[in-house]
Amino acid sequence: MPLLFLNSYNLSTPSLFRFRNTTYRQHRTWLTIQTRSKIKGSSLSITRAQKADGFDGKEDIVIVGAGIAGLATAVSLHRLGVRSLVLEQAPSLRTGGTSLTLFKNGWRVLDAIGVGSDLRSQFLEIQGMVVKSEDGSELRSFRFKDEDESQEVRAVERRILLETLANKLPSEAVRFSSRLAKMEQTENGETFLELVDGRRLLAKIVIGCDGIRSPVAKWIGFSEPRYVGYCAFRGLGFYDNGQPFEPRVTYVYGRGLRAGYVPVSPSKVYWFICFNSQSPGPKITDPFVLKKQAKELVKNWPSELQSLIDATPDETVSITPLVDRWLWPAISPNASKGKVVLVGDAWHPMTPNLGQGACCALEDSVVLARKLADAINSGTLSIEDAFRSYGSERWPRVFPLTVRANLVGSLLQWENPVACSVRNNLVIPKLVRLGPILEHTNFDCEPLLYRE
């Protein structure tokens, strides 16, 4: 039931509303904001009258998208005693897909929102990385803890990450088959959200966590992300009798082509192949074609790549054109407009070359949730100011990372034989130091304690 309606009946005492296992006290300031304005009897009757007409109710906080950013934001708010409704276009949580490498900043956030240990127990800790040339010879290897004692690296299955986050929310907190089609601001700063099936909701606050093609970002004024000139095949190899690899990331660097793999668990191994392509090309979903193309690209490369592709179930193989969008100061729109704000890829799509997209989405979630909950609970800061403060705090973090990820990707996708030879025979073996490269994984994050 929307918070709004609970409040309209209980003006004298802070209302209590119960999530799955926890009782929350709803804070007066927020309650005051809601109940003093036109929410009482009249708004209820409008709601009832309009339901037949596709009106699906009024919500305080709507999060668009149940990906990593959306679910982590909902869980963070939930821990801080603030309720939200998540709208997801898909009929269920994403069940296919592969995995993501999460560095220590991602783990700090997962610990802060109470899911770190659940996940740790399911995924192997990755000890280091090895870089090879296309003939399989080793160019360089690193141990993460030698470079940074506090580093923690694990490849996490996306499906399990999403399920673990969703399990921390009340079952009614995520509404599936709810694809946002249109947004419109009302005169008093609320937002009408229209779904593709014609349902409409009115929201006080909208948090756009709807990924790289975000309609919320478009509404704020952001341009489409830009294709960076290469695509990635991805898959998850399954080994019922145990996978044979050491717990380290292996990269193979060629010309305009690179591949990598990393053990995820005792029986699963994630792999990718990035290849240059002038255009994103047609969307291919047939797993037979995808695997054939992927194998063709690395046919003379270390043979484990071929066997990994063979060990990959159809539903986990995919191809993605890689994109990013640079948040140029004074040119790009802000992360928020009024009471509408962006989190994760919706705001700062970045290439995966540093393994930081999801890590940054997790960081965004806790920073935003804290600022929003403080604004709601203290009443000293407006929602708009809280969102501006979130944007100013996060921009210096995500803009340089987006640029850096792009530059690293360009270097790794070089085609020129001389440049590739210098990279593989001089830069990687002699000049690269991993410690400074991983400095961006430092991120302090206090636990979000349950607020009564």
Ligand SMILES: Cc1cc2nc3c(=O)[nH]c(=O)nc-3n(C[C@H](O)[C@H](O)[C@H](O)COP(=O)(O)OP(=O)(O)OC[C@H]3O[C@@H](n4cnc5c(N)ncnc54)[C@H](O)[C@@H]3O)c2cc1C
């Ligand atoms: C090849 C590749 C490898 C990567 N590897 C890593 C890695 O190793 N480490 C790392 O940290 N990051 C990695 N990333 C980045 C990471 O995947 C993203 O940064 C992360 O998924 C962003 O999460 P998100 O929730 O913002 O967006 P998404 O995961 O895209 O979630 C968006 C959600 O919104 C929903 N949605 C979209 N439109 C609508 C709508 N109109 N209405 C309702 N719902 C909607 C979608 O269905 C989806 O559930 C990688 C990315 C790629 C492409």
